[in-house]
Amino acid sequence: MGLTKWAYSLAESMLTEALPRRWAHSLGAAERARSLSLILGRDSELLEAAAVLHDVGYSPSIAATGFHPLDGARFLRDQEGADERVLRLVAHHSCAVLGAEERGLRHELETEFEMERPDLVDALIVADMTTTPDGEYTTPAARLSEIVQRYGPDTIVGRFIQRAAPEIYAAVERVGSRMADVEAGIQPM
Template identity: 65%
Template sequence: MGLTEWAAPLAESILAEPLPRRWKHCLGVAQRARTLAPILGPDAELLEAAAVLHDIGYAPDLAKTGFHPLDGARYLRDVAQADERVVRLVAHHSCAWMEAEARGLREVLEEEFPHDSAGLDDALCYCDMNTTPDGTPTNPVDRVNEIAGRYGEDSLIGTFIRRAEPEILAATARVLDRMASAREAVRQPT
């Protein structure tokens, strides 16, 4: 069984009933991840698995610290015995280190879950920040505005997402540049 065939039913069992909108978002993020296969090569399935699982830490049964990347990663590591790279991607998705810092959890996050790959972190951030809460495509500016509006500009999440916005936009640009280069390479004669 491949990572995606393992990850999708697990995420569905955790999110679909208690958080159906969050589940739709995760499905949309996974769908977006599939579009990046041309630049990911053998890591395409890894990204798709992390994409469908990235928000499981919001599930009421998993939420222990209130910081969903950490709660989700701990569940994946300790209970689901997931692939270590999937766990680290979930732990660090979408500039999680900045929110961890705001919560006083950055040291804990980085000690338990060392960063894996900047390129994969960028790819997961791109997928997450280009997908609405309902799972449809969007752009990172609208997504950041939606998050800040939903939580409130002065809330911990509102402050974090505004602080993370430049890095989210930079990650998106890096992914789009890689996709453009991949398309150009296909067009070039060998």
């Protein structure tokens, strides 16, 4: 079974019934990841797999710490033997290190899972942060605002996402520049 087929099947089995909105969001994020294939080349399949799996840590059947990037990556490593690069992307998606810090889990996250290449980390940020909870396209500003409103500005998630906002916007800018270069015929370095 190919990487993406396996990833879709696993994410669907873990999210579709228990967390249908997370499943819709994951499908939308995977669609955004596919839209970045021009700049990802041979890593397109990897990013799409990570995008559809990035929120499996929310599944009630595996939530252990309550921090979904860490719970998801641990499950994928320990129970599924997932590709190391998928693990890194899931563990570190959307500035997760800042969320881990808010929860006192930064050391665990950083020692268990190395960071993946910055261009792939950026691409996963874009895929996640341009997708609504229902899987539709949105702007990063609208997505960040929705997250703060949903959780509240003074909650762990609210504080984390506000701290992460500058890096999220920077990642969106970097990915946008790379896409514009490729579309203009300028080959990436």
